[in-house]
Amino acid sequence: MTVSNMKISDMAVYLKVELKKLLPNCSDLVIHGINSSVAVCYISGLIDSKVLSSSILGVITVMDEDEVNTELIRQTITICEIEREGNLEQVALKLLQGHVYIGVLDEYEGLLCNIAHFPTRAIAASENETVIFGPVLAFNESLGENIAVLRSYIKSPGLVVEPHIIGEKMETRIQLTYMSEYVDEQYIKYVKSKLEQIKTDGLLGNALLMQKLQNHPYALFPLMTLTERPDRTIQALMEGKIVIFMEGDSHVIIGPSSFIDFFLSVEDRYMSWGTGLFIRMLRFVGLMMSVFLTPIYVAALTFHYQMIPPALIVSLIETRSKVPFPPLLETLMLEMTMEFLREAGVRLPTKVGQTIGIVGGIVIGQAAVQAGFTSNILIMLVALAALGSFTTPNYLMSGSIRLIRYPMIIMAGLWGILGIVFVAMLIFIHLLRQTSLGRPYLFPLFPFRRKDLTVDMLLTPQSHYSYRGSPAQSSLNSSENDNASNRSSSKDPQSDSN
Amino acid sequence: MIKFKITQIAVVLMLVFLTGCFHSSVLExxxxxxxxxxxxxxxxxxxxxxxxxxxxxxxxxxxxxxxxxxxxxxxxxxxxxxxxxxxxxxxxxxxxxxxxxxxxxxxxxxxxxxxxxxxxxxxxxxxxxxxxxxxxxxxxxxxxxxxxxxxxxxxxxxxxxxxxxxxxxxxxxxxxxxxxxxxxxxxxxxxxxxxxxxxxxxxxxxxxxxxxxQPKEAVYLKLLLDRDQPETIEVKMPKDGMAKYVRKVGHSFNYIKTALGNIGSHSSIKLISKDDLTFDVRIQLNVELQEVSEDYDFAEQGAVQQLETELSKQMSKDLVKMLNQLKRLNSDAVGFGEVYRSSVRNSALTKDKWQDMFQKATFNTAVHVNLIRTGTIE
Structure with missing residues (x-):
């Protein structure tokens, strides 16, 4: 089915017949006959109409009908990449990717011009990962623009951008990026082998790809970071991590991530050393409070009245004496109320969402105590625990933290402190078993790497400016590499690792 | 694999629910x-x-x-x-x-x-x-x-x-x-x-x-016993050698009463002779003078030294009094027996044995008072 082996008089009519066979349900397909020998096809909306009218149609329409041929058109159109294509099936596929097809009568091959222009939004401020100061820029859904943003920060030729295609039907384009001199080859191998294994129609968004990349389908915690902030992405690249961009998703995947990474915000580095360190420590205190505060309340009130300080015991008895439920039920109810509030606030439109906060805060907080539903102290503890979980800069992680609280509360109600320890140990075992792109999830705590920990926690003023604690490769390979801090400049990770 | 997982989960659940009810005591x-x-x-x-x-x-x-x-x-x-x-x-x-x-x-x-x-x-x-x-x-x-x-x-x-x-x-x-x-x-x-x-x-x-x-003796017991030390010690002593430093005022008593603030003290008990059961009891006191009952002239040469000596003498006397009371009641509250036990090898000390021995114990006492501040401008 080629153009030349049939005798036809009008190119536009011919293309209409043939392309309709290949794209039967494509009503937005435009076939535009300029004259009887030249026709232009494209899918409206996918192409840049300004370029089309000024640089393609504008050139072709002034040509003489008898003299026109593909070589002439190819030489005249200068604005975009042009390739020759004779197979109409290929042409149909390219049309769907935003190419314009120019067919000329009596010629075997037509021209495909790439003037794709997919609808995107402008690059805007980050809404979900906000910082007080520092760059406010966030990625948008356009792969090309995101890479351009990246390149505007990193001019080094060492920045590798590797295209891949995922999904048999959706054919989503993704870009694997890393800094070639810092990255550990093992992570790249791991990611590539995982990408090859993916067999699916398509992945809607990077969050799904992230789940495909992790080894543990039952993982409680996110094993890789999702971010829409370029500065965070660039920091990850400088740390020798791998970043995956996806067409149509403003979030990028950063891996490998460790448990500690989820509690760090780029903003910490923008502050002075002491403030940054303090805020990072604060988040870990928040984590501890969020996980243990309400379970300890349940355990202390149900089993361990001995460990309540005498100054507190009187007011505790007083508030509790009006509550008809056992501490376990009381706490579960209040924690659930808190979750309802949060979920309602997220789902509702912004304007209504604000009122939910007021309704929840005043009605549930005040009225619940007056109605004898819960005790004052528990309201305070639940609020503190919720606040603690919101200090975590990563939304996926703060969700996981809130989740692990529930088994802990229930076990605290059944077994007291013993139950809390039991669940804490289960979670700890779980954390120890996780890996992110093959690297232990609790790195640098386990296996312990002092330098990485110092950099991660900003423990020294110098760690503000350094991105890599130890050479990337030594993080995975065992302790024989520990003394080799002088190898941080080594360009070839493979030669060192064995 | 799935079967194994189910078994695992079942074991954990059984651990939780089949271990019996722990006795709870809800606060209110x-x-x-x-x-x-x-x-x-x-x-x-x-x-x-x-x-x-x-x-x-x-x-x-x-x-x-x-x-x-x-x-x-x-x-x-x-x-x-x-x-x-x-x-x-x-x-x-x-x-x-x-x-x-x-x-x-x-x-x-x-x-x-x-x-x-x-x-x-x-x-x-x-x-x-x-x-x-x-x-x-x-x-x-x-x-x-x-x-x-x-x-x-x-x-x-x-x-x-x-x-x-x-x-x-x-x-x-x-x-x-x-x-x-x-x-x-x-x-x-x-x-x-x-x-x-x-x-x-x-x-x-x-x-x-x-x-x-009584509290008066108990202070000395506390000085020998604990790491926490009494904050103030009251000492009442005869005027004797200090009389020349006391300015004459209307009344005159034979005693000078002082209140000492304890800044830091150290006590040690040593077994000197295991046959005679002689113990060396020493107390080293750093004190500040908080109150003195007479108008004492600290500016005078040797006044402070004299006060220190007299204080040491009196406190040593009081200490002996306390120790004698313990001996009389035969209650070794200070723990001389423990000192004996740790100083003498294979003593095989028992409570009854020590109660007989404690009666025969003698003490060399020495209190050294170091007056650090008198609170007056000299």
Whole structure:
């Protein structure tokens, strides 16, 4: 089915017949006959109409009908990449990717011009990962623009951008990026082998790809970071991590991530050393409070009245004496109320969402105590625990933290402190078993790497400016590499690792 | 693989749900006892009084209520408390336990022992002795004390920290009771009208109270015993050599009374001769003068040195007096026996053996007072 082996008089009519066979349900397909020998096809909306009218149609329409041929058109159109294509099936596929097809009568091959222009939004401020100061820029859904943003920060030729295609039907384009001199080859191998294994129609968004990349389908915690902030992405690249961009998703995947990474915000580095360190420590205190505060309340009130300080015991008895439920039920109810509030606030439109906060805060907080539903102290503890979980800069992680609280509360109600320890140990075992792109999830705590920990926690003023604690490769390979801090400049990770 | 997972989950769930119900004590469904007192009743019976948290008043002031029951044993009496209460009595918050002296004079180890058998009792609660029935101390409506149980524990705690009361926790008592060369000391508390007082120390021989020691001597016991030191020491001494430094004022007494602030002290006990049982008892005191009863002229040459010497002399005398009292009562509250045991190899010391030996012990005492500040511009 080629153009030349049939005798036809009008190119536009011919293309209409043939392309309709290949794209039967494509009503937005435009076939535009300029004259009887030249026709232009494209899918409206996918192409840049300004370029089309000024640089393609504008050139072709002034040509003489008898003299026109593909070589002439190819030489005249200068604005975009042009390739020759004779197979109409290929042409149909390219049309769907935003190419314009120019067919000329009596010629075997037509021209495909790439003037794709997919609808995107402008690059805007980050809404979900906000910082007080520092760059406010966030990625948008356009792969090309995101890479351009990246390149505007990193001019080094060492920045590798590797295209891949995922999904048999959706054919989503993704870009694997890393800094070639810092990255550990093992992570790249791991990611590539995982990408090859993916067999699916398509992945809607990077969050799904992230789940495909992790080894543990039952993982409680996110094993890789999702971010829409370029500065965070660039920091990850400088740390020798791998970043995956996806067409149509403003979030990028950063891996490998460790448990500690989820509690760090780029903003910490923008502050002075002491403030940054303090805020990072604060988040870990928040984590501890969020996980243990309400379970300890349940355990202390149900089993361990001995460990309540005498100054507190009187007011505790007083508030509790009006509550008809056992501490376990009381706490579960209040924690659930808190979750309802949060979920309602997220789902509702912004304007209504604000009122939910007021309704929840005043009605549930005040009225619940007056109605004898819960005790004052528990309201305070639940609020503190919720606040603690919101200090975590990563939304996926703060969700996981809130989740692990529930088994802990229930076990605290059944077994007291013993139950809390039991669940804490289960979670700890779980954390120890996780890996992110093959690297232990609790790195640098386990296996312990002092330098990485110092950099991660900003423990020294110098760690503000350094991105890599130890050479990337030594993080995975065992302790024989520990003394080799002088190898941080080594360009070839493979030669060192064995 | 899936089967294995299911087995794993099932094992964890069985661990949780099939291990039986742990006995719970929900805070507001328990009667929380904060102090216990044991009185001797006729026919060998024991009356137990307990201070419990009462309902809180509207001003948020805590209150207490006291109940007393009689039983054949202390544990039995404590069980009988439940007959009078809506919720089960729990003892994990008890911080103060008192024994009537009549009971203490017969021996209290059976009551103390039952406390340490029950894991819900803390080891760090304070034991005391009262001369009058303890029920009277607990049940009195004090105008300024809302909860006498917690008040008592705070009273004892701060006196241990700052004053002459030696540490008197359950742990200390049991430790002394079971050690070969040391006897227990407990504070004596008493209600005087509308307040509670620590009046003296009760000296023990094994678990039997055999005598009292007044605060004046107790200070020296405390100096030898504890790491926490009394904050002030009062010394009364004859004028003698210091008379020439005292400016003449209207009255003239034969004694000079001083109050010394204790900045830091160090005591050491050494066994000098194991055959003669001679102990070297030394106390080194750094003090500041807080009060002196006469108009003492510190500017005078040698005045301060003279005061130091006289203080050392007098305190050494008082120390000997205290030690002699212990010897007379045959209650080794300082723990010379422990010093002997740790200095002499294979002594195989027992409590009975040491009680005979302690009578023969002699002491070389030396108190060295270092007057660091007198508080006046010289």
């Amino acid at each position: 469904r328990t009667s929380i006892s904060v102090a216990l007192g044991y009185d001797k009743m006729g026919e060998g019976k024991i009356q137990t009084s307990s201070v419990l948290y009462g309902p809180t008043s509207k001003e948020g002031k805590e209150s207490s209520h006291v109940i007393s029951v009689v039983g054949e044993t202390s544990k039995g009496a404590r069980q009988n408390l439940n007959h009078k209460l809506a919720f089960k009595v729990v003892s994990g918050q008890i911080r103060f336990i008192a024994y009537e002296s009549e009971l203490a004079e017969e021996g209290i180890i059976s009551i103390v022992d039952t406390l340490s058998r029950d894991p819900s009792y803390g080891e760090m609660m304070y034991l005391s002795v009262t001369e009058k029935p303890i029920r009277d101390l607990f049940a009195y409506k004090y105008p300024n004390i809302s909860n006498v149980g917690t008040y008592m524990s705070r009273l004892i705690a701060h006196n241990i920290q700052n004053s002459w009361v030696p540490s008197c926790t359950l742990h200390d008592f049991r430790n002394d009771y079971y050690s070969a060369g040391k006897e227990a000391v407990l504070p004596l508390v008493e209600r005087t009208d509308k307040e509670v007082n620590v009046t003296a120390l009760a000296l023990f021989k094994k678990d039997v109270m055999i005598g009292k020691m």
